[in-house]
Amino acid sequence: MHDFGYHRPASVADVAGLLASKGEAKVVAGGMTLIPTLKQRLASPSDLVDLAGIAELxxxxxxxxxxxxxxxxxxxxxxxxxxxxxxxxxxxxxxxxxxxxxxxxxxxxxxxxxxxxxxxxxxxxxxxxxxxxxxxxxxxxxxxxxxxxxxxxxxxxxxxxxxxxPKPEKAGYSKFPNPASRYAIVGVFVARTAGGVRAAVTGAGPCAFRSKELESALGGSFTPEAAKAVKLGADGFNTDLHATAAYRAHLISVMAARAVAAAS
Amino acid sequence: MTATGIGASVKRKEDFRFLTGRGTYTDDINRPGQSHAYILRSPHAHAEIVKIDTAAAQSSPGVIAVFTGADYDKGGLPAGWQIHSKDGSPMVEPPHFPLCKDRVRHVGDQVALVIAETYAEAKDAAEKIDVTYKELPAIISTADADKPGKPQVWADAKNNVCYDWHLGDKAATEAAFAKAHHVTKIDLVNQRLVPNAMEPRAAVGDYDRATGEYTLYTTSQNPHVIRLLMGAFVLQIPEHKLRVVAPDVGGGFGSKIFHYAEEALVTWAAGKLHRPIKWTAERSESFLTDAQGRDHVSHAELAMDKDGKFLALRVSTIANMGAYLSTFAPCVPTYLYATLLAGVYTTPAIYAEVKAVFTNTVVVDAYRGAGRPEATYLLERLVDKAAREMKMDRVEIRRKNFISREAFPYQTPVALQYDSGDYDATLDGALKASDWAGFESRRAEARKRGKLRGIGISTYIEACGIAPSAVVGSLGARAGLYECGSIRVHPTGSVTVFTGTHSHGQGHETTFAQLVSDTLGISIDSVEVSHGDTNKIPFGMGTYGSRSLAVGGSAIVKAMDKIIAKAKRIAAHLMEASVADVEFKNGTFTVAGTDKSVPFGTVALTAYVPHNYPITELEPGLEETAFYDPLNFTYPGGCHICEVELDPDTGVTKIVNFTAVDDVGRVINPMIVEGQVHGGVAQGIGQALLESCVYDEQSGQLLTGSLMDYCMPRADDLPNFKVATQSTMCTHNPIGAKGVGEVGAIGSPPAIINAVIDALSPLGVQDISMPATPLKVWQAIQSAPAKMAAE
Amino acid sequence: MPTVEMTVNGKRASAQVEGRTLLVQFLREKLGLTGTHIGCDTSQCGACVVHVDGRAVKSCTLLAVQANGASVTTIEGVANGETLHPMQEAFRDNHGLQCGFCTPGMVMTAIDLVTNNASPSEEEIRHGLEGNICRCTGYHNIVKAVKAGAAAMKG
Missing domain, CATH: 3.30.465.10 (Uridine Diphospho-n-acetylenolpyruvylglucosamine Reductase; domain 3)
Structure with missing residues (x-):
């Protein structure tokens, strides 16, 4: 990685000051993504502002x-x-x-x-x-x-x-990990809340998103069978070495069913 | 058997240093005044180097030197084996310079060498090198490489063909096919793998201006071979001025056999700059530079009579060599592959054709099993398919065609003569241990849980302990394949064993010490095994092909024979007896029929303090060296049975049972042998279910270029293994050992895939390629002729 | 260049480093503690695992400056003199290592795992080793070793 200045401020206010004064500064929290990125020289910040010293966080x-x-x-x-x-x-x-x-x-x-x-x-x-x-x-x-x-x-x-x-009435999460990286190929979080059922999907699209299809099916019946019955089209889902869009679409229903089954 | 003798599971002597962080791997070595190397690599799969401007890099902070192909004035990396095509012409052997001269031929090819005070500075400077490339179209596909009109990797290799070789009796094979009752055909890909030893390759080059001696510390399985190749062919440094040290090495699996560009570069540049130079690969560089494995595309046909007796086999394979020829690459898909196509069967006629092709990819060479996993996978998939087509039981078709235990020595139609084996015994052992007979009830039970359960079998043989030198020489090897062992008995009776093999996980320091301590009757704590340094070890060919005990151990036994013979003469003198009457047992020399005895330690001391000594007949000292050139290959074999459970919802395959019963010949340390089988099977499971090296077919970029995308087996991917040995002895080496390093990787992949196909067979699925990933299994289920019954 | 100071294996250690110096580089290059290894560049393999303030971390994914002031234990600090830690002993007894390269990270992870779960099941052990890759053993004996090590650590 390229070298940079390193700062460990003690308060959130100091962070803002540092970010304002340093041209190309980046914030580092745990660093689990940022440090590998820096090692690959995919980012070259002038300064790193480490949040680890801020007790209030x-x-x-x-x-x-x-x-x-x-x-x-x-x-x-x-x-x-x-x-x-x-x-x-x-x-x-x-x-x-x-x-x-x-x-x-x-x-x-x-x-x-x-x-x-x-x-x-x-x-x-x-x-x-x-x-x-x-x-x-x-x-x-x-x-x-x-x-x-x-x-x-x-x-x-x-x-x-x-x-x-907020506390849900019931919630569950199930993911299908990428066999190599162990990131989610598909992860589905379902929650039954006072305001209705929410179902969010990660791994399948450009960022996490809510599935209206799942929410509507689970709103009717918060059961694994209802989740599994949801058939999504492949359009818009990611395709890579480990999973096609169609496979991801299928896994969303399967993971949703497992999340519902595990929900507590 | 004593607690530390032959056959005992002695805890390893080497473990203490590894467990306490005191191992010394190459990257742990730092020489005074050391500088650091970074290698700028090609971002393109195929391009002309139009211009390289290094001026900005030369003046970058900390930079000592920048070299390009134009500066490199020494030789190229040699291939160690020459194959001739069907028409008698020698293989195409392109130049392979450590720094590319005018063209890059795969992503990761070496373009420039930067030496700086620190590694970070070298890497910073490399970013400032301005290379102008003219991109060229690339050929990546193994199957398409020899088709007309494809991009050409080398002008001399028409249609990218390196050689077009064959083995066996074509006419006899054709004749047998003509009268066959049934022919089973199969098309298979044995996918490319990345060995991924956990220790990335590293090299430290040093030059001593006082003596003119070069030293290379390197991550090698065979330091003497590196010295020979680099000294004689690449840098022209005579052996007495070149020391190669392979210290602790963190796994090899074949990938550290070969002579690599970086070894030559740091040695060469150290001589030019008079500075020690260290290079250590980052893992992403390992993916782009370590020789990769497998990569075959094959078509095979098996002719049978009406009873399922094999009449003939014909095989046609395209093997990918990558962009250059790595050290042993040419022999892998030929003499380590086609010679194994008889398997454990009596198939009387076999004909194999192998076309080796160049592509714009990383070189391919031996990876754990090397040729034999490819042969075994092809044969055992084919036999399973034949059983299905003939409506025969998978076990019975195998038994029917086994070479019987009475048939040894058995001459196959593909050059090898098997010395011993009992295939029914290993099969029976595995069937029992895996409860094969009870499988259908487990399948039914799984089905009730919505899971698809399958069982698969593989009965395999391999040839290892590769040799004899005269034979391999006639087949194109440019080196002998003997091994050297040396025993130095010290005056106080302790012993140092020098072996030309190299331990990088196999536990030689323990196994060889057991062998020596048991034979000489001394404490195992009095035996030290030394390996990995050309200045200490007389000579050696190294460790690969499961050869260390069978060949290297035999050399040690031969050296011990000489020690004992000399010691008997000393003992006879001390006991005033005739040598013919002296016996040696449990560390003591005795005279038959008397109570006279002399312990080994006294003889050792006498040899070095020869006051009462037959000095006119015998030299003082007690040190002997032996070279052992084997009489034949060794032939481990056995049976692997895998039981899987598939989740039809996700396509995930879970291995629920894995059983291996192997014939590895004499076992010195069962604990280590079991560990070798575990590791080999894990790599076989990796190939069957998880691992695949994938390039973009257009750009030639490696898509699985890190552990984020290349799926290495992890603890939660694997089951516990049931392993056992059921051995017959090798008949031609003094230990009876056959070898164990590769059996797991050879025997397991077809057992696993056969199990997956068995699990899917109720749906009518007949084929699935490796690796059987969740995606592939799910897709196979989706497109299966029969759908799963509603649950 | 910033100066970092930390306690490593019970001893104070201090050196000037670049901001970009990783903890593993600090340990290996500045302190000569070469038992901690580097097996990959994407934080997958776990050969570099050490304990920072009592928790297992990958020292290849942590800057030395981030560990400033911390207490670090490496594989060199695990044994009591020449007496192996029970987890190290269990790895030897169960042949839980072959080439030894992944072993330091494996042992450091195993100790952390048992610290958080005194009696792990086989499944918990396999899951707990997710961040450590071994190419030699097939994990069979590593899992056995961790189980035995956990029992010995209790005793």
Whole structure:
């Protein structure tokens, strides 16, 4: 990788200052995507601003019946959190299946969501649960957040500080991992909430998205059979070495059925 | 058997250093004043190099030198084996310079060598090299490479053909086909694989101006071979001025046999710059430069009589060599492949044609099994298909055609003479261990859970311990294939064993120590095994082809024979007895019919302190070297049975049982032997279900260029394995060992694919190609003639 | 160049590094702790696993500056003098290693796994080794070793 300046500010306010003053600065959270990218010389920031020193970005707390997770909380911490396991067990389970144990010890929820990798797990939960993304500037609804492949509603200098998840009645997540990278080929997060059923899909499109077809079927009957009966066309889904669009379309129904079966 | 003797599962001597981080791999070696190399590689599969401007790189911080093909003034990398085509013409052998001169021929080809104070600086500078390429169309496809009108990799190789070779009796084969009751035909691809030893290749070149000696530390399975090839053919450095050290090596699986450009470059540049130079591959470079494996496209036909007795086999294969000829590449699809097409069967007539082609891809060479997995896969898929077509039981068709245990030595129609084996015994063992008989009830039970269960079998043979030198020489080998072993008994009775083989995971430091300690009757702690340094070991051919114990171990035994013979003479002198009356057992020399005895240690001391010694008849000292040239190949074989369960919803294949019963000859350390089988089977499962090296057919870019896309088996992909040995002894080496390193990778892939096809057979699916990924299995189910019954 | 300071295997270690220096490079090149290996460049293989503040991480995907102030344990710090850690002993007893290259990362991961789950099932072990690739053993004996190591760590 190319060399860069390194900064570890102690507060969110300092982050904004650094990002404003350094021309080509990038924020690093857990670094699980950014550092491999830098190693491949696919990005060459002038400076790295490390969020690891900011205490206020860490931790899980109960809030308004749901839970709020600080942006720098690692996947392992979410997975093991008694609070998350009690309130939204599907979220704890999802966090425990991201990457591998070492990635879960470093990777953070804020980093994952801000990156909007098309095959990442968290975006499915954020969308599926109708979470709210809190930044240093505002609050953004999940439905307004994911804009495309590696594209979000975040503006320059805006960083995620926390994500608030309302408690669903029931939720489940199931993913079909890429056999090599273990990213999701298809991951489906389903949730039955007071406001209706939400079903979010990752891995299949340019970024996580909600499936109206699944939501409508599961709204009628929140059962694996209803999910499995949904037949999606292949149009618009990703094709790569490991999965065709048609296969992904099929897996969405299968994973949705498994997510519903596992939902608690 | 003693606790540390032959046949005991002795814990490995080498483990302590590996477990505590004290191993010394090549990248762990740092020489005083060391600089670092980065190699700029071609981004194109095929292009002319129009111009290279290195000026900006030369002045980049920390840069010591930048070299291009124009600066390189030494020889090219040689091929170690020459194959002749049907018409008698020698294979096309293109030049292979470590730095490309005027054309690049695959993505990753070496374009420039940058030496700098740090690796990061070398890499930074390489970004400043401006190369002007004129892109050319590339040929990637194995099957299409020899078609007219395709892009040509080498002007000399018309239609990209390196050689067009054949083996066997064509007329007899045709005659047998003419009278066949039934002919089963199959088309198969044995896909390209990336060996991916966990340690990336590395090389450190050093030059001593005081002595004029070059030293290369390298990740090699055979340092003497590298010294010979690099010294004699590439850099013209005489052996006495070139030391090659292969220290701890993190796996090889064939990929570290060959002489690579980077080894020559760091040695050459170290001599020019008078600085030690280290190069270490990044994994993405390994994908683009380590020799890859397999890559065959084949058509085969099996002629049978009405009872399913095999009458004849004909095979036509196209084998991809990549853009150049790697060290042993030419022999892999010929003498390591077609010679195995008899398998364990009595097929009387066989004819095989093999066309080797060049493409704009990374070179292909031996990878665990090398030729034999391809032969076994072809044969065992074909036999299964024949059984289905003949409506015969898969086991019975095999038994009916087995070479019987009484038939050895058995001469096959494809050059080899098998020395021993008992194929019914390994088959019976595997059928029992896998509960083959109870399978249908397990299939029915799985079906109730909505799963498709299948079982598959493979009965295989391989030829390893490759030799004898005179024979391989007549077949085109440009080297001998003996091995060297040396025993140095020290004055106090401890022993250092020098072997020309190389251990990179196989545990030679333990197995060979067991062999020596057992034979000489001394403590295993008194035996040290030394390997991997041309300045320590008299000579060696290295480790590949499952040869280390069968050939290297035999050399050690021969050296021990000499030690014991000399020691008996010393002991006879000490006991005032006739040599003919001296016996040696359990570390003690005795005189038959007396109570006289002398321990081994006393004899050792006497040899070095020869005060009471037959000095006029015998030299002092106790050190002997032997070279062992085998009389034949060895022929491990056995039976692998795989049971799978398919999830029709996702196409995922889960291996629920894997059984291997192998005949590997004499077993010195069962724990290590089992570990070798586990590892080989894991690579076989990788080939059958997970791994595939894929290039873009147009651009020649490697699409599976990292571990993000190339699927290596992980712990949760694999089952526990049931492994056992059921051995007959090799009849022609002093140990009786056959070899075990490759059996797992050879025997397993067809068992797995046969199981997947068996699972899918209720749907009418007859074929699936490797790797049987979830996508492929799902697609096969979608397009199956019969749909799954509604659950 | 920034200076980093951390505790490595119980000893203070400090050096000047570039911002881009990875933790694994710091350990191998600045401290000479070559037991931690580099097997890939995409954070897949796990040959580089060390413990940072008690958690297994891939030291090839962490900058040395990010570990500033941390407590790091590498494979060299696991044994008690010449006495192997129970997990190391279990790997030897069960032939859980062949070429040894993935072994340091495998052992560091196994210890972390057992620290979080004292009695892992076979399935949990296989899942827990997802971030570590071994090309030699087929994992059969590694899984056995981790199980045995877990039992020994309890005792």
């Amino acid at each position: 860490k931790g899980v707390k109960a809030e308004g019946g749901g839970i709020t997770i600080g942006a720098m909380t690692t996947h392992a911490e979410v997975h093991r959190s008694a609070e998350v396991q009690k309130t939204i067990p599907a979220l704890a389970q999802l966090a425990g299946g991201i990457g591998d144990p070492q990635v879960r010890n470093r990777g953070t929820i804020g980093g994952s969501v801000a990156n909007s990798d098309p095959a990442a797990d968290y975006p499915a939960a954020v969308l599926g649960l109708g979470a709210t993304i809190r930044t240093n500037k505002r609050e953004i609804k999940a439905d307004d957040f994911f804009k495309g492949m590696f594209e979000t509603a975040l503006q320059d200098g805006e960083i995620i500080t926390a994500i608030h998840f």
